[in-house]
Amino acid sequence: MSQSAAPKINPILGPNVMKLGVMAFNCSGGSTVTTAPEAWPMTWPDNVALAQMADRAGFEALLPVGRWKGYGGASNFNNRTFETFTWAAGLAAVTEQIAVLSTVHAPLVHPLIAAKQAATIDHISGGRFVLNLVCGWFKNEFEMFGAEWREHDRRYEYAAEWLDLTRRLWSAEEPFDFDGAFFKGRDLWSAPKPLQGLDLPVMNAGSSPTGQRFSAENCDMNFVxxxxxxxxxxxxxxxxxxxxxxxxxxxxxxxxxxxxxxxxTQAEAEQALNRYVIEYGDDIAVENMLSIFGMESQTLEPSVMDAFRFHFKAGHGGYPLVGTPESVVDDLVRLSGMGVDGVLLSWLDYLGEGRQWIDDVLPLMESAGLRAPYSR
Ligand SMILES: Cc1cc2nc3c(=O)[nH]c(=O)nc-3n(C[C@H](O)[C@H](O)[C@H](O)COP(=O)(O)O)c2cc1C
Known part of the structure; x- marks a missing residue:
């Protein structure tokens, strides 16, 4: 749907009390660190099918993970990944109403390139683009680039300047000089501007105190x-x-x-979970991930690490929504009461279980007042 019309409100900021997205399906294995046979093989036709299914069901967001290298182990979790801007451009062209995101590692992409890529996808999507800005924690992939690996909090100072420059490129009506601590340039210019202009939403997933502060001060949304x-x-x-x-x-x-x-039933849900986590979970990949995550991020204190070993195999450290359609909607009502505005979902079998969510869970979310009915 190519457009140059004035943008409406970005769907990610829409009215539903509990918004829904799908995440990580641009990566092999998606969010489950397992060798179970149903693990997401990650092909383009499957990406399109899933994106269109979520789009038609009225979901608000499609989020790719920015990943450049896998984690080893038998699954080599996330070793095959589609690059997130070109992925978003492709999906923007085959969806109608859902927000498409790209995840950008600020230290690996110059603002001039990112600003223009974002503006391009914003035009392709008719104002449905959202930028997810990350600073990086997976040191191994930075080593492939030979990129500078900054001390943790310094990464967020860099990101603040990166975002400042990117937003100036999205809004400046004349070329400008930039003289920052990290970026210097003469006669900087980028056009066209995003359809959304400076309203283009920016997300960030910083979880440490510094990361959360950066996110709250500079971004429109935070992945907690x-x-x-x-x-x-x-x-x-x-x-x-x-x-x-x-x-x-x-x-x-x-x-x-x-x-x-x-x-x-709850028992069947737990059995299915334990099968892919305990029977088929890839312990080596998750240890590789957590040893680096534990050292390079400041997200998880040592006291929660053991529980998170399970959560990482089950769903990349996400929040468990495990049970019957009714119990899962109860969980979502509770999360909404806690201040959560949206959930990015992942499943072991994205296409099969995504369909099941739409058929069995979505109507109950509507009855519970979490979402308005959407004509599908
Ligand atoms: C939902 C979610 C999605 C994330 N997506 C990515 C990603 O695509 N690429 C990446 O390198 N980091 C990603 N991260 C990691 C964060 O950006 C951040 O680096 C990490 O949580 C460590 O936080 P800290 O930098 O505040 O210590 C994600 C984190 C969360 C919670």
Missing amino acids: MLRQKDQASDMAQIAGLKAIAEARGRRSSCWIHGYAVVRP
Whole structure:
């Protein structure tokens, strides 16, 4: 759907109380670190089928993971990945209403390139583009680029300047000089501007105190990785983030990643989960991931690491949505009450279980008042 018309509101900022997205399906294995036979093989036709299914069901977002290298082990989890801007451009052209995101590693892509790629996809999609800005934590992939590996908090100073320059490129009506701590340039210019202009939403998944502050102060949405120790501390994490944004006169919505296993009974759901996590889980890949994540990010304290070993195999550290359609909707109502505005879903079998979610869970979300009915 190529357009140059004035944009409407980006679907990711739409009215539903609990918005829905699908994540990580540009990567082999998706979000499940397992050798189970149903693990996502990741082909373009399957990506299109899934994106169109979510689009027709009224979901709000399609999020790719920015990944350049796999994690080894028998699954070599995420070793095959579609590049996120070209992926988003392709999906923008074959979907109608859903927001398409690209995930950009700020230290690996110059703002001039990213600003123009984002503007291009914004035009292809008719104003449905969202940029997910990440600073990087997987040191191994930075080594492939020979890129500078900055100290943790310095990465966010870099990202703030990166975003400042990108937004100037999206809005400046005349060429400008830029003289920052990280970027210097003469007569900088980019056109066309995004259809959404400076309203183009930016997300960030910083989870450390510094990362969350950066996100709340500079971005429109934050992907929160809930520590899942208890509900009160998860609520405090979300409230804290929104409070920082409000103090700066901004609004920040909070999204989480949820891995879903929905079956007619709780026992069947848990059995299906345990089968792909315990029977088929790839311990080597997850150890490789967590050893680097533990060292290079400041997201998870050592006390929650053991529980997260399971969550990472089950769904890349996401929040478990495991049970019957009814119990999962109860979970979503509770999450909404905690301040969560959207959930990015992943499944072991994206196409089969995604269809099941649309058929069995979505109508219950509507009855629970989490979403308005969508004509499908
Ligand atoms: C839902 C979600 C999606 C993420 N997507 C990516 C990604 O695509 N690529 C990436 O390198 N990091 C990704 N991250 C990692 C974060 O950007 C961040 O580096 C990490 O959570 C560590 O946080 P910290 O930098 O605040 O310590 C993601 C994190 C979450 C919770």
